[in-house]
Amino acid sequence: xxxxxxxxxxxxxxxxxxxxxxxxxxxxxxxxxxxxxxxxxxxxxxxxxxxxxxxxxxxxxxxxxxxxxxxxxxxxxxxxxxxxxxxxxxxxxxxxxxxxxxxxxxxxxxxxxxxxxxxxxxxxxxxxxxxxxxxxxxxxxxxxxxxxxxxxxxxxxxxxxxxxxxxxxxxxxxxxxxxxxxxxxxxxxxxxxxxxxxxxxxxxxxxxxxxxxxxxxxxxxxxxxxxxxxxxxxxxxxxxxxxxx
Numbered sequence: 001x002x003x004x005x006x007x008x009x010x011x012x013x014x015x016x017x018x019x020x021x022x023x024x025x026x027x028x029x030x031x032x033x034x035x036x037x038x039x040x041x042x043x044x045x046x047x048x049x050x051x052x053x054x055x056x057x058x059x060x061x062x063x064x065x066x067x068x069x070x071x072x073x074x075x076x077x078x079x080x081x082x083x084x085x086x087x088x089x090x091x092x093x094x095x096x097x098x099x100x101x102x103x104x105x106x107x108x109x110x111x112x113x114x115x116x117x118x119x120x121x122x123x124x125x126x127x128x129x130x131x132x133x134x135x136x137x138x139x140x141x142x143x144x145x146x147x148x149x150x151x152x153x154x155x156x157x158x159x160x161x162x163x164x165x166x167x168x169x170x171x172x173x174x175x176x177x178x179x180x181x182x183x184x185x186x187x188x189x190x191x192x193x194x195x196x197x198x199x200x201x202x203x204x205x206x207x208x209x210x211x212x213x214x215x216x217x218x219x220x221x222x223x224x225x226x227x228x229x230x231x232x233x234x235x236x237x238x239x240x241x242x243x244x245x
Contacts, residue, residue: 004067005113005122006032006058009106010051010082011074014038020072024106027181027204028114032061046081055085059094066118068094070109070126074102096123105129108205111181115188129205163227167238168217175212175238180204186237192224194234201234 007024011017017037025033034054039045051071058069071086073079082097089095096119098105109126117125171179175196187194187201194201196218197210212218218238222230 002116003028003031003113004062004064004116005119006034006062006069007106007110007113008034008036008051008054008058008069008071009102010046010054010071010078011035011037011102012044012046012078013074014042016074020103020106023103024110026178027107028110031110031113032058033110034058046078048081048085051081051085052088055089055095059091066120068096068119070113070119070123071095071097072100072102072105072126073097094119096120096126098123098126100126101129104205108203111184111204114181115185161225161227162221162223163231164219164221165231165235166217166219167235169212169214169238170240171238172214174214174216175210175218176208179238180207183207183234183237186234187230190222190224190226190230190233192222192226192230194220194222194230196220 007021009017009020009024011020014035014037017035021033021035025031034057036047036050036054038047038050040047040049055069055071062068071082073082079097079099086092086095086097098109105126108129109122112125113122169175173179175183181204183196184202184204184207196207197212199206199210201207201220210218220231220234222228222234224230
């Protein structure tokens with residue numbers, strides 16, 4: 001499914017807006033990003049014309065049911081510029097300004113856009129990036145050992161709806177940035193709720209916050225109809241170096 005949501009990143013700095021777009025694009029290569037940073041003459045500040053032009057380009061890049069554009073900003077006056085642009089837009093219903101953490105929201109919500117989520121769904125992810133509770137690894141769910149699942153270092157299946165396994169992370173950068181995004185994309189293809197060391201397997205930021213490095217062993221749990229298949233596939237991915245998006 002192609003991405004239905006594009007992004008406009010508005011900052012007082014041209015370099016910052018461009019950098020956020022470049023970072024998020026690494027997580028979501030099929031999503032359209034437009035940078036609107038700095039003033040028209042290259043100074044620190046914001047430009048109505050730049051924001052308007054970026055929004056029009058982003059809207060033109062997406063279409064269909066549930067499509068639209070997310071706008072993220074850095075500071076207060078950028079927000080005022082964005083609100084003015086939206087007020088004058090010919091298609092305001094397809095635009096969502098989300099007042100949230102700029103970099104974190106761009107990374108996390110762009111992954112959901114890559115997966116084909118709707119504008120409302122992607123906006124909800126961006127808006128959720130308020131201060132989050134610390135991720136505390138959960139204790140292993142008890143269960144009787146069973147044969148290994150497709151190469152998992154260890155795997156336990158308590159029922160047809162639940163499975164778990166350990167994987168040694170092979171990627172040189174650990175479970176960070178691109179590998180975390182690859183994990184989320186693969187996890188989303190299964191009918192199961194997935195955790196890694198207790199962190200939400202559907203959240204790039206939660207996975208990155210674990211600080212997993214190459215050679216670390218992580219514990220994967222899955223609950224749902226595809227639990228066994230999910231653990232097997234995700235274990236295989238983590239134990240393969242240089243996971244690709």
